[in-house]
Each structure stands twice: as structure tokens, then as C-alpha cells.
Amino acid sequence: MAKKIKIQLIPKTCSGQNVRNKYPKAWKHMSRMIRINAGEKCEICGSSVPRYTDLEAHEVWAFKKEEKDGKIIRTQELKDVIAVCSKCHAAIHLGHSLHNDLYDEAVTHYMAVNDCKFSDVRQAEKKAYLKWKKRSKHDWKMTTTKKQAWKIVKKHCNA
Secondary structure (H helix, E strand, C coil): CCCCCCCCCCCHHHCCCCHHHHCHHHHHHHHHHHHHHCCCECCCCCCECCCHHHCEEEEEEEEEEEEECCEEEEEEEEEEEEEECHHHHHHHCHHHHHCCCCHHHHHHHHHHHHCCCHHHHHHHHHHHHHHHHHHCCCCCEECCCHHHHHHHHHHHHHC
């Protein structure tokens, strides 16, 4: 069964903190490897695309908070990289889609893949927004190294 789409809003304080921007040359190869490995199919909805180049590599992040020496440390860690179609990617980043005139199409795709109603989308969107708002009040440090990112990509491709 295909994975369900989960709305992921990246905190505004993390803007630009990603593997693509931090390691652009390596990201080009990582992204290509993930997309080729997907075999011209979206890893969420399973839709076929004409070429692997029609897929997009999506970074899945974990946001962690821990106390160290009396200080709270917030980190943004790469959890996975998956190949997704542009419709799933727009639905994952629903907040971004709202600003790019892709919102209606993204919502329609979200409902189809998740077999849900518009009210369910709104509920998921509200939950994601509240999490985003809370996380955006703080600074987060991206701790993923290039070596760790490669390890995650290779593990994903060998799974």
C-alpha cells in the first residue's frame, strides 16, 4: 500500500537549511540516485512518470529538542529522502503551494491519495500549521553532515 501524504511545514527559522543548499554538488547526485532508484514511480501515491527526471527528491526532517548543560538545543536532522511526483510534493508543502497557485490541485491530490474529505485536509493543515508556528519561534540547527546524508540516501536505495 502506498504511503499517505503528510503535510510538512518547515519552520521559518529553518529556511534554506537543507541538504540541497548546504551541499549543492552532492545533492545533485543524491537527488538523481533517489529518483532513479524509484523506478519512475512516486514513492507516496505510486503514480508513474515518463522519466525519472519528472520525479522530485523530498527531504524528510526530524526536529529534536534536548537539554544539554542546562541549555535547550534544537536540531533539524535529515531522516530520509524520497522520490515524489510534483503533485505529492505540492501536497506535502501545502503552505508553500498556497503561495504558488498550486493549492487547489494539491488539496485535490491530498484527498485522492489519503481517501479523505476536504474537512480532513483542513484539520491536517491546521495541525501542521500549529506545529509550524510553535517551531518557528525558535532557532534550529541543521546537524546533518554530507557523509550522513549520503548514508541515508544509500540506505534508502538499498532498502
